[in-house]
Amino acid sequence: MPAATFSYAQIYRCVSRIPPGRVATYGQVAKLAGIPNGARSVGYALSALDDGSLVPWHRVVNAAGEISPRSSSDAMENTQRIRLEREGVVFDAHGRIPLAMFRWNGE
DNA sequence: CCACTGACGAGTG
DNA sequence: GCACTCGCCAGTG
Numbered sequence: 001m002p003a004a005t006f007s008y009a010q011i012y013r014c015v016s017r018i019p020p021g022r023v024a025t026y027g028q029v030a031k032l033a034g035i036p037n038g039a040r041s042v043g044y045a046l047s048a049l050d051d052g053s054l055v056p057w058h059r060v061v062n063a064a065g066e067i068s069p070r071s072s073s074d075a076m077e078n079t080q081r082i083r084l085e086r087e088g089v090v091f092d093a094h095g096r097i098p099l100a101m102f103r104w105n106g107e
Numbered sequence: 108c109c110a111c112t113g114a115c116g117a118g119t120g
Numbered sequence: 121g122c123a124c125t126c127g128c129c130a131g132t133g
Contacts, residue, residue, distance in 0.1 A: 026115050030129090037128040043114035044130060060114080068114040077114095109133105116128080 007033055011045045018059040021088040022104040023097055025063050032106055043068065058083040059104075065097040 010033040017032075018024050026039040035041055046057045047070065058080040062068045067077050081091065089102050 027117095030115085035129070037116080038130085039115040039128070040113065041115090041129045045114095047114055057114085062114075063116060070114050080114095111133090112131085113129105117126090119125085120123090 007035070008045050008048070010034055011042055012049075012055045015046070015055050015057060015060055018056060018104050020056075021102070023059050023061050023065070023084065023089060023099070023102050024104040024106070025065075025099070026060060026068075027063060028104070028106065029060055059087075061097060065099040065103075066095060 011029060014029050014032040015024070026042045027037075030036065030038040030042045033042065042060070046055075046060060049055055049057050067080050070076065081095075084097070085091065089097055091097055
């Protein structure tokens, strides 16, 4: 586990704030976490998570509304999609989410 | 300190 | 819509 001397907790907290059936982009979470241009850092922070995490990391997608491809194990991508669909999030034929409807406003 | 890598974003052609 | 480039921040060797 990395030193994480920085606001990982902020990122996790913001992600946890995302209501069910809603999604947020990396940039959005980053901004809310206090890192305006730290989209990459958000992704890294989420990558440090695992199944045992209480953080709904599956509600975080990229700016295109797609599930970001991770290093390996494409099976996890499927898991993320299943979890989202189970919460009511719909994927179009392109495999992405209509952010116009499901994007979290950050209330 | 430097170089490389990584769940990204925005801009350009 | 796709491919490429640059910029962002953090972690690791």
